[in-house]
Amino acid sequence: MESNKEKLEAEKGHNDEHGGIFGANTELYFAIISGLLLGTGYGLSFSEGLPSWVSNAFYWGAYFFGGFFTLKEAIENIKKGVFEIDSLMLVAAAGAGILGEWAEGALLLFLFSLGHALEHYAMAKARKSIEALASLAPPVALVKRDGREEELPIEKLELGDTIVIKPNSKVPADGVVVKGEGSVNQAPITGESVPVDKKPVDDLQKDYSKEKSIKPENRVFAGTINGSSALEVKVIRKAQDSTISRLIKMVNEVEQQKSPTQLFTDRFEKIFVPSVLVLVVVLCFAFLVIDEPFSKSFYRAMSVLVAASPCALAISTPSAVLSGVARAARGGVLIKGGKPLEDLGNLEAVAFDKTGTLTEGKPKLTNIIPWEDADEQHFLQIAVAVEKQSDHPLAAAIVKGVQEKYPDLSTGDASKVKGIVGKGVSAEFDGKEVFIGNKALFKDKGLGKDLEDKVTALEKEGNTTMIVQYDGKFIGILSLMDVARPEAKGVLEKLKSIGIKQMIMLTGDNQQVGEAVAKEIGVTEVMGNLMPEDKVAAVEKLDKQYGKVAMVGDGVNDAPAMAKSTVGIAMGAAGSDVALETADIALMGDKLEGLPFAIGLSRKSRAIIKQNLWISLGVVAVLIPLTIAGVASIGPAVMAHEGSTLIVVFNALRLLVYKNK
Structure with missing residues (x-):
């Protein structure tokens, strides 16, 4: 191995x-x-x-x-x-x-x-x-086997092994935390600047090696750095399959993937080289036409041969692509080849999936509205008592949101809790009937104009509303929303400042919900009510409309749309096999901030590639006529030739120190 x-x-x-x-x-x-x-x-x-x-x-x-x-x-x-x-x-x-x-x-x-x-x-x-x-x-890991600890090379780790990670040491393998709590610096893999808090998984016996979605707080990656607390981690990937191993493999494969400019230079050389060879042969016989010895004609032909050798042209693009990809990898961005590196910097439109990309991907309690003369404390006690017995994601969000706002709120216990599919839940509290649900649940009970108008207004703002009725009386409204990521607005403003003219949100949610989020963060266009296949059609439409378009998503349900886009960009790819395989560019951390960095780096790479082409072709264009005319001999020709080769290489290496402004 x-x-x-x-x-x-x-x-x-x-x-x-x-x-x-x-x-x-x-x-x-x-x-x-x-x-x-x-x-x-x-x-x-x-x-x-x-x-x-x-x-x-x-x-x-x-x-x-x-x-x-x-x-x-x-x-x-x-x-x-x-x-x-x-x-x-x-x-x-x-x-x-x-x-x-x-x-x-x-x-x-x-x-x-x-x-x-x-x-x-x-x-x-x-x-x-x-x-x-x-x-x-690290090359070795401290493994717990048969009740004792032993050091083993990471290549010998097996799935399910429990490894001990000491404070301030590197994590040797991908895995899930099974014991201990603490923070881990994930910057080497994901580019995240802030350490991520880790805690044990809920089910210690579960086989997480086959789990597609693992919470960030439970997962660790090989190559990251543990904080000040000891952790025990169950291995979920062998060394050759770890995120870092796949990252290394993919980045190295970049050298075999040619960019559009490389393809152009290859085509150019196929025409240019034979043309130069024909010219050199013709120049060897120039003494038959002009009055000079064969030695002078031959020497001139050799000088032209040196001057016309396009070494600088051949190395100008690969050196820039390699440097750009290497710099991106250090910043937590995997760019899979020269084509996406060049294409990304040539975009004016970017399409985003909404849920989990522009938003946090989970509902949050946004409004607590007691109705009429209801007591807020009592209203919330009833709501929490009922919802804490439900396994619905919205119920969990309500309980969490109320407890965060009122940590000292005491609640009793609800009884006879029963879910009503697609509408809400019924229960009893203090012997009286409780209903919590959407408008459809109360369709036959008459909400009243004021309450219905308030609910409608909240829904137009993108909220999901839950109405609470107790003992036949409406006592309040709870609203939830998949809120925008804290960094989303700033990132979109930065994208706009660097020349991205259109930022389009693609979402399966209704148009109103999408527009509410868009208004908050600055998206220029919203396409709502989209199924996965509709997103593919939307990307095709945007591609025709804007010439080139990038699609940013989570790499799983957005994979077909990403495949159709000019450049597919996956968020949080460090934990996703599908994202690493399907995306052209993978933001290893679950952070939008990597997108402006990647686009800025791409544009810098394109600028340097263009500079290198002008330098390499310019030197050849000047040297050939000078050597034909006899103004320049082999010595000056080779000095200019080799000088231009070094200039383009060192110009490309400037990308290694690129900084995201």
Whole structure:
């Protein structure tokens, strides 16, 4: 069974091709040796007492060390049937040698190998941000088995094992808390800045490994950091299936997924490279047309070959995509490939699921209204006494809401509690009949105009109302509502400020409820009364209307709509298999604040990709005519060429320090 680090080593094995006798940086050391030999040979060439072969010998040594890794890579690519554009540098260096221009050829290979070595070093900086994820989870866990504790490698943990997590230590596996209470810093996985309070699950015997929905306060993730209290956790995922392992795997797969710009550069190179080769062949025979020796025509052709090699173009987009994805992962956002990274920054419309995305996903008590001359204390005692015996979610919300507002409220016990499907509940309190329910429950009893108008007004504001009747008299109204997330309004304002023009709410609730929430938080459009299949149709309509649209949901019942959108974004994906599989972008924490960060990062990535394209194509566009005209030789061409390659790589690495404004 492979550990996270072993998987990463296997996946990044291609980077090891640049290692050797001096370790991972052998290519860089070879480039430096090449430069020293080149400089020595150049210095000796001014000594009149020495034969030319002495300085040439140093140039030949520079050829060996400067061309070693380029030749090695070229041979391996040819074996695979691939002819990389970088291999053309070898042809140009060989051509310079044939002409006796050993210093020029050595300079070309020195600068090219130095550029490549620094490029690989810089790109490794981006990969290290991803590889750092592998070290988040500790290598061993303290396991309770057969009445004793023992340390085991995390790869040997089994489902159902109970592990002990000491204070201020890392969590080794995904699981549920079975003993102890305390806070856990989930920032490494979800990006949440505030530690999350944890407590034991209600049913210690239940198999939570098959449970699709586990409360955040009961669940812990591998790689998170325990607070000051000891916890005991039951393992619900093996090491290779943990959230962090899947996150590492998906982020590494990004390198194989090409963005629209990468696809464009690939198509461009397929046309550009053959065109350059034809031009080089033609230039070799320029001496037949113009009065110059073959050596000069051949040298000019080799210079053009160097100038036209689009190395900077080839690396410009992958380096930006990799850096952007790595930065997103550090911020608790999983971006699955270059396409969603680019597409997200090009959006002007975002559709949101309402329940659980823009709202908290659970009803809260919003109004307590005693009716006419009823005593509020007595009214609430009756309501709580009845509702605490009901298992309906609205009943639990009423009891919780009243107890939060009046913690010292004493209640008696109701009897003969009976649910009335779709309408409410009946019971007895102090020997008198009680009814609690919606308008339909009292349809035949006559609510009275004032009471009915009040209930209607509350419902227009998005509330679900419960009317309380005691001993044949209406004594009050309780209203509940799935309230907006505290951060929703601020997030939507931020989205508007960064250029998102349309924010659409898609909800299965009625239009009035949706509009009430929308008015509170600033949504620009509401589509209510939608079934899951209606949401898919709505996304298709929005896509045609706005060109591109993102869909933000919980990744489960919104999966079909997310799949239809340009970019599917899942909330709270750390605990959802479906979200991680179906979404293009996953906000690992259950926090909306990750959305403006992701969009801002995407826009920065798009800007850097465009800058890199202009730099790489601009240098090629300037160098080709200059080398054809003979203004620039191989030396200046390779310096400009390699300089542009390094500029685009280091420009892309700026994404690693991107900050959400």
